[in-house]
Amino acid sequence: MSMRIEAKGLTKRYGAIHAVDGLSFTVEPGRVTGFLGPNGAGKTTTMRMMLGLDAPSSGSVTIGGKPFRDHRSPMRTVGALLDARAVHPGRTVYRHLLCLAESNHLPARRVHEVLEMVGLAGVSRRRAGGLSLGMGQRLGVAAALLGDPPVLMFDEPVNGLDPEGIRWIRVLMRGYAAQGRTVLVSSHLMSEMALTADHLIVLGRGRLLADRPLDDVVSPAAGVLIRTEASRRLIPLLGAERVTVAADGALIVTGMDGTEAGAIAAAHGIALSELSPHRVSLEDAFMDLTAGSLEFTA
Numbered sequence: 001m002s003m004r005i006e007a008k009g010l011t012k013r014y015g016a017i018h019a020v021d022g023l024s025f026t027v028e029p030g031r032v033t034g035f036l037g038p039n040g041a042g043k044t045t046t047m048r049m050m051l052g053l054d055a056p057s058s059g060s061v062t063i064g065g066k067p068f069r070d071h072r073s074p075m076r077t078v079g080a081l082l083d084a085r086a087v088h089p090g091r092t093v094y095r096h097l098l099c100l101a102e103s104n105h106l107p108a109r110r111v112h113e114v115l116e117m118v119g120l121a122g123v124s125r126r127r128a129g130g131l132s133l134g135m136g137q138r139l140g141v142a143a144a145l146l147g148d149p150p151v152l153m154f155d156e157p158v159n160g161l162d163p164e165g166i167r168w169i170r171v172l173m174r175g176y177a178a179q180g181r182t183v184l185v186s187s188h189l190m191s192e193m194a195l196t197a198d199h200l201i202v203l204g205r206g207r208l209l210a211d212r213p214l215d216d217v218v219s220p221a222a223g224v225l226i227r228t229e230a231s232r233r234l235i236p237l238l239g240a241e242r243v244t245v246a247a248d249g250a251l252i253v254t255g256m257d258g259t260e261a262g263a264i265a266a267a268h269g270i271a272l273s274e275l276s277p278h279r280v281s282l283e284d285a286f287m288d289l290t291a292g293s294l295e296f297t298a
């Protein structure tokens with residue numbers, strides 16, 4: 001069973017602040033959708049409205065065609081990781097999950113399964129409040145997976161995770177998406193998002209800035225990157241208007257491919273130390289997209 005998330009004109013005002021401002025988009029099953037935006041863009045507020053934790057000022061958001069609160073079994077519908085610190089600190093890891101399972105009419109054996117899945121089986125008797133940040137994140141993920149839900153919603157899940165933990169959560173999210181589930185994940189880490197997401201939804205100041213496949217964002221117009229000792233001579237030969245000089249001296253050339261650029265250099269006896277396709281990094285693309293919507297700039 002797959003479920004899409006659908007926002008229509010979703011808006012949330014706090015006094016004069018438009019935290020979320022007329023958002024319309026869908027989050028589709030079968031892929032990982034990255035939810036990006038600078039600090040204060042409205043990502044958390046949007047996720048809270050998806051889960052019925054905040055009420056929209058106007059507009060709506062549905063999961064599987066109806067508001068989240070109208071679903072009979074919340075944990076079997078959405079697995080959410082919003083604030084991993086939201087645990088009863090004195091309870092053991094096992095008790096914490098068991099209480100969640102019992103209050104949601106989920107079988108107790110599921111607790112053992114998710115403990116294995118997130119790698120916490122060995123610390124199930126530890127108190128939840130005494131876990132490291134990374135283990136706390138894993139406990140939050142365990143809770144999200146308890147109901148084996150068709151929709152996963154993770155807000156900054158890699159916070160506090162070490163490289164092994166980051167890779168683990170990436171594989172987990174990609175695996176769930178491959179099973180046809182809907183996976184929405186917010187992150188500030190562009191490099192990580194570039195490895196994890198298939199599709200991006202980018203917000204700035206509560207508004208939709210982009211809703212497109214990752215590949216459309218990170219590989220726009222074809223271009224090549226060239227390094228040479230003879231930049232000054234080569235630039236006019238390539239056409240100065242096509243060339244941007246990067247901070248490290250590399251030439252970024254648009255409007256031609258490597259074969260053409262290499263032929264021009266060869267025809268003039270110019271040696272190149274590098275000639276490669278140029279992909280815009282997600283970080284650069286993100287900066288371009290969100291320029292003008294930053295609340296705080298250096």
Ligand SMILES: Nc1ncnc2c1ncn2[C@@H]1O[C@H](COP(=O)(O)OP(=O)(O)OP(=O)(O)O)[C@@H](O)[C@H]1O
Pocket residue numbers: 014017018019020037038039040041042043044045046
């Ligand atoms: N309860 C609240 N009362 C007043 N303003 C709020 C409240 N919650 C959020 N805001 C404001 O709404 C805007 C969006 O905040 P939100 O936390 O949704 O952004 P975000 O994209 O998740 O940011 P971050 O990346 O910093 O977590 C911000 O300007 C924030 O100050």
